[in-house]
Amino acid sequence: MLLENEALNVYQKYGYTLEKKMTNAYAFAFTKGLYNGVDILTDDKECEDAKKLQNEFNQIGYAVEFRNYQSVEDAENQLFKSFFSVPAVISGLKRKYNSFVEKVLKTLPEGAHYSYIKSPYEVCAYNQDSLIEKPVVGDSLVKFICNEMLRSSGPLLIILEAAAGYGKSCTAYEILNEMLNEKTTKLPFFTELSRDRTASIFKHVLHMEIENQFANKVDTKLVINEIENGRVPLIIDGFDELISKDFSFSSSQFESVENMLSTIVDLLKNNAKILITSRKTAIFNSEEFHNFMMDKEIQYKLYNIVLKEPQIDDWLEKDRKNLVMNLNFPLSQAANPVLLSYLRYSSEVELREIQTECSIVDKYFDFLLRREQVRQNLKIEPDEQMEIFKNFVRYMTDFDVRTFEKKFAKEIILEDESGILELSRLRYNPEERPRKDRLADLLTNHAFLDKKRDLNIGMVNDFILGTLVGYDLIEGVYEKYNPKYHQNLSQTMAVLAAEAFKAQPEEKQKKLWNVFSQEEFEYDPQFMFKIDFELNRKFSKKYENATISDFVVKGINVDEGCEFNSVTFTNVDFYDCSFNLKLFHKASFINCNFYKCSILNKSDEKDAVLFFSCGDTSIFENSNDNESVEEATVSLERRILGMYFKTGNTPRHRQISNIRKDLMGEFEPRLISKELHKLEVLEYIRLNGDLSFVTKKGISYFNSMVSGS
Known part of the structure; x- marks a missing residue:
């Protein structure tokens, strides 16, 4: 039998009180539920003490259970x-997973079956000392994450990022399913966030989700306690949904997400395990975030995992891929899980129709819209359905939300689509003719839509949402209702449109690029860079004092029509690109790679382009990576190392691009690059892309400099 103090600690945590203790038995009472109950702890339920306690509590209406625990655990x-x-709860989570699978399948041809397709990824690990590790993941990222969440010791935060539509939610659900199939005493807690018209505070949302998953049967404080102890691994899908500002390309105004992050990080105690998914943002690779984590003084481990663009060979078997290629279909346009799934399960006849009639996007949408006509006996033509949902999405972008209350969505359809609904009614036989509100109900259950948190509805996936936003832009829908719409359309929605239109024919891509280029959108330079090479196939703007990060640029001639002044490129890979260096002025490349690239024109400027910690830069003459590192001034060395410390000599993370920016007015750019390179070679600083931190060796060296001055 447990000792009294051991039993007391465990039972008090669950809301019990020690009502009575005897030599060979203890009685713990629970009186907070509908029924009063008593647990009698004893080694022998037939002993006199146990029998006496049982009779005593039975007489006053308590349900009695005997317990004989072998250990505190x-x-x-x-x-x-x-x-x-x-x-x-496990049954409920399995239903949740199965509902997700059904949602995916309802956007695919008949006969499709669900299987999780692995995505390429990059992973970095940090601990409280800021040491960057390269973990051995093995064959399965899902199994690796599951194993870490269930079996590793100490607080763990896993951040899973990807561009819109690249499989974040699929991966999160697959991790959930893997956990549910494990033989473990741990119980995952899964919450899927979505942005609606309410000003949601994450702490309140978390508490509501706890109440929903555990049906109000468990006190929220107890759930939080078990999250902290690691018995309830926490999975948060869609962290970015509750962020009001778009952080796709910039981590400025980081303070606007600190409260939300604090709610999560404050749970990182004892043995807590937390996984969050998010669209790829600049937040989690910024010095602000990592310094925020260091300031919390938690003995944590952090994995930052980024899912990359899907590989076509992973989605299409050899025969299917050959069939698609023989039809001269531009497979490069289909590197999107939604379209790859459609190609994976479409019949050969359907594929040939794509070749002869329309683009894959048009065919995919037409397939969904016509199937809805059959599935719901919906006599609304595909083009009319498209008009309805383009208008529906216009409301979403006006409110900058991803979900609506179902009642509000129905009101939008009834008020704005009265003409289409009435025309549709006339297509039914009189005896089966539905009312308008019935048709509106059918449309709120459309394949384009999906049930979200709190009985709200939103678009079923980012690809459909982004495509409809793009159509509204190129067809002038926004301008029709609001000539100044470019002041209100959020960058988040613009990014979704740009991502989705990568699968469109070149003509439509050009139209969307024209919209973004001609209107006065106040978007980050990185967004304009993105649409330049992804939608326009060339750079055509003047970029100044910008940081361009985390892109893969293929087959672009960087020539006339653009200019790069004091631009810093970080973590950008260039494939088969040509550069006119006369267009670059004090441009810096940090941790970039150049594969099969060439030079169109050289520059006479000394510091036209500078390189730091890049791959092979031999095509660029006078590359500072290839020059010997001269002795830099002690003042510059000390200034740079000093930037890695805050008050009290606490080390901090810094982004190389920010260090260069801070020093540019005082020191020559080439000298800054040389000194940074020297500090890296001497292992005083370590880099992970643009992010860097001072090592223990660097701390000792800097302290000796300070003490010796």
């Missing part, structure tokens, strides 16, 4: 299983 596991209704 045994007691905690049994109480956890009982209080958290583990079998019921």
Whole structure:
């Protein structure tokens, strides 16, 4: 039997009180539910003390259970299983996973079956000392994450990022499913966030989700406690949905997400395991975020995992890929899981129709719209359905939300689409003719839509949402209702449109590029850079004092029509590109790679382009990577190292691009690059892309400089 103090600690955590203790038995009472109950802890339920306690509490209406725990862990596991209704919660989570699978399948041809397709990825690991590790993941990222969430010791935060539509939610759900299939005493807690018209505070949302998953049967504080202890691994899908500002390309105004991050990081105690997914943002690779984590003084481990663009060979078997290629279909346009799934399961007849009739996007949308006509006996033509949902998405972008209450969505359709609804009614036989509100109900259950949190509805995936936003832009829908719409359309929605239109024919891509180029959108330079090479196939703007990060640029001639002044490129890979260096002025490349690239024109400027920690730069003459590192001034060395410390000599992370920017007015750019390179070679600083930190060796060296001055 457990000792009194051991039993007391465990039972008090679950809301019990020690009502009575005897030599060979203790009685713990729970009186907070509908029924009063008593657990009698004893080694022998037939002993006199146990019998006496049983009779005493039975007489006053308590339900009595005898318990004989072998250890504190045994007691905690049994109480956890009982209080958290583990079998019921697991069944609910399995239904949640199955509902997600059904949602995916409803956008695919008949006969499709669901299987998780692996994505290429990059992973970096940090600990409280800021040491960057390269973990051995093995064959399966899902199994690796699951194993870390269930079996590793100490606080763990995993951040899973990807561009819109690249499989974040699929991966999160697959991790959930893997956990549910494991033999473990741990119980995952899964929440899927979405942006609606309410000003959601994450702490409140988390508490509401706890109440929903555990059906109000468990006190929220107890759930939080078990999250911190690691018995309830936490999965948060869609962290970015509650962020009001778009951080796709910039981490400025980081303070606007600090409260939300603090709610998550404050849970990183004891043995907590937390996984969050998010669209690829600049937040999690910024000095602000990593310094924020260091300031928390938590003995944590952090994995930052980025899912990359899907590989066509992973989605299409050899025969299917050959069939598609023989039809001269531009496979490069289909590097999107939604379209790759459609190609994977479409019949040969359907594929030939794509070749002869329309683009794959048009065919995919037409397939969904016509299937809805059959599935719901919906006598609204595909082009009319498209008009309805383009208008629906216009409201979403006006409010800058991703979901609406179903009632509000129905009101939009009834008010704005009265003409289409009335025309549709006339297509039914009189005896089966539905009312308008019935048709509106059918449309709120459309394949384009999906149930979200709090009974809201939103678009079923980012690809459909982004495509409809793009259509509204190129067809002038926004301008029709608001000539100044470019002041209101969020960069988040613009990014979704640009991502989705990568699958469109070149003509439509050019139209969308024209819209973004001609209107006065106040977007980050990185967004304009993105649409330049992804939609226009060339650079045509003047970029100044900008940082361009995390791109893969293929087959672009960087020639007339653009200019790069004091631009810093970080983590950019260039493939088969040609450069006119006369267009570059004090441009810097940090941790960039150049594969099969060439030079069109050289520059006479000394510091036209500078390189730091890049791959092979031999095509660029006078590359500072290839020059010997001269002795820099002690003042510059000390200035740079000093930037890695805050008050009290606490080390901090810094972005190389920010260090260069801060020093540019005082020192020559080439000298700054040389000194940074020297500090890296001497292992005083370490880099992970643009992010860097001072090593223990660097700390000792800097302290010796300070003490010797």
